[in-house]
Amino acid sequence: MTTIIDGKQVAASVIEAVKTAARKLEQEAGVKTGLAVVIVGDDPASHAYVSSKSRMAKECGFTSIQHTLPEETTQEELAALVEKLNADETIHGILVQLPLPKHLNSEPIIQSILPEKDVDGLHVVNAGKVATGDLEGGLISCTPAGAMVLVRGIRGDDLSGLNAVVIGRSNLFGKPMAALLLNANATVTSAHSRTKDLAATCRNADILVAAVGRPQMVKADWVKPGATVIDVGINRVPAPEKGEGKSRLVGDVAFDECAKVAGAITPVPGGVGPMTIAMLMANTVIAAYRKAGLKPPRF
Numbered sequence: 001m002t003t004i005i006d007g008k009q010v011a012a013s014v015i016e017a018v019k020t021a022a023r024k025l026e027q028e029a030g031v032k033t034g035l036a037v038v039i040v041g042d043d044p045a046s047h048a049y050v051s052s053k054s055r056m057a058k059e060c061g062f063t064s065i066q067h068t069l070p071e072e073t074t075q076e077e078l079a080a081l082v083e084k085l086n087a088d089e090t091i092h093g094i095l096v097q098l099p100l101p102k103h104l105n106s107e108p109i110i111q112s113i114l115p116e117k118d119v120d121g122l123h124v125v126n127a128g129k130v131a132t133g134d135l136e137g138g139l140i141s142c143t144p145a146g147a148m149v150l151v152r153g154i155r156g157d158d159l160s161g162l163n164a165v166v167i168g169r170s171n172l173f174g175k176p177m178a179a180l181l182l183n184a185n186a187t188v189t190s191a192h193s194r195t196k197d198l199a200a201t202c203r204n205a206d207i208l209v210a211a212v213g214r215p216q217m218v219k220a221d222w223v224k225p226g227a228t229v230i231d232v233g234i235n236r237v238p239a240p241e242k243g244e245g246k247s248r249l250v251g252d253v254a255f256d257e258c259a260k261v262a263g264a265i266t267p268v269p270g271g272v273g274p275m276t277i278a279m280l281m282a283n284t285v286i287a288a289y290r291k292a293g294l295k296p297p298r299f
């Protein structure tokens with residue numbers, strides 16, 4: 001029997017733990033956790049993500065502020081807002097929604113966020129801590145952190161003796177994911193567009209993680225029987241069966257066929273996506289605990 005991993009349910013239990021932690025921080029230290037989300041421009045998909053982040057932050061009992069800046073915002077204006085939020089004592093987490101409009105350079109903006117407020121885990125200080133295995137000291141990028149929670153739910157905390165293959169090598173996901181798996185003692189392969197015989201490489205994986213952005217690229221004959229398959233892809237594809245002009249979300253894994261081979265598999269939607277938002281909330285309350293000089297709970 002294949003386990004369909006319910007990311008929504010796991011995310012809901014993370015959110016419950018975050019709520020409890022936020023309440024405790026408020027009662028014991030008088031600190032209300034604060035998250036600032038910054039969005040530039042009017043891309044509808046980005047606005048949808050940002051409103052679900054703001055909604056979730058309120059549900060967790062945080063102060064949630066949203067800064068919506070016009071498309072024509074300059075680099076200097078955005079940098080000035082980040083500086084203001086860095087200095088704001090009531091804000092523990094800052095998230096600048098990506099991608100930014102094309103005329104803005106995201107890298108200096110991300111690197112200007114104080115590492116202790118970088119709840120996206122994208123600052124080089126936080127990326128470096130993940131790379132060196134200092135998982136208690138920094139903030140871990142939300143999507144790989146969420147994917148690891150799902151992996152641990154199936155395979156446990158210690159991945160000794162297991163082969164893990166991560167397809168994709170982005171700074172946003174593939175690199176930190178490979179580092180987290182390695183840190184949990186898996187034998188890790190980072191596969192990518194230049195990998196020779198990707199299918200054979202993947203068939204070796206006890207844990208297969210796909211983050212390439214190609215709809216349904218991973219096929220059943222790439223999956224080792226019994227493997228844990230984590231699908232990080234979110235691709236919107238036409239769905240004429242739902243009506244003209246309609247679309248649906250699919251992952252990087254051909255779910256129906258791979259589910260017949262895998263031991264456990266995440267669906268899209270309802271897999272890694274909800275975990276990303278849950279881990280963002282977890283990072284924010286962790287940042288608030290540290291600012292108050294308290295040891296944060298583990299999520």
Ligand SMILES: Nc1nc(=O)c2c([nH]1)NC[C@@H]1CN(c3ccc(C(=O)N[C@@H](CCC(=O)O)C(=O)O)cc3)C=[N+]21
Nearest residue numbers: 049095096097098099120269270271272273274276277
């Ligand atoms: N600074 C920054 N940090 C991010 O973490 C960030 C970002 N920028 N830009 C965009 C991506 C995308 N992202 C998602 C979060 C949740 C779902 C999610 O909950 N997805 C649902 C489905 C949502 C739907 O139906 O559209 C699911 O997979 O079940 C998806 C995608 C965070 N991102």
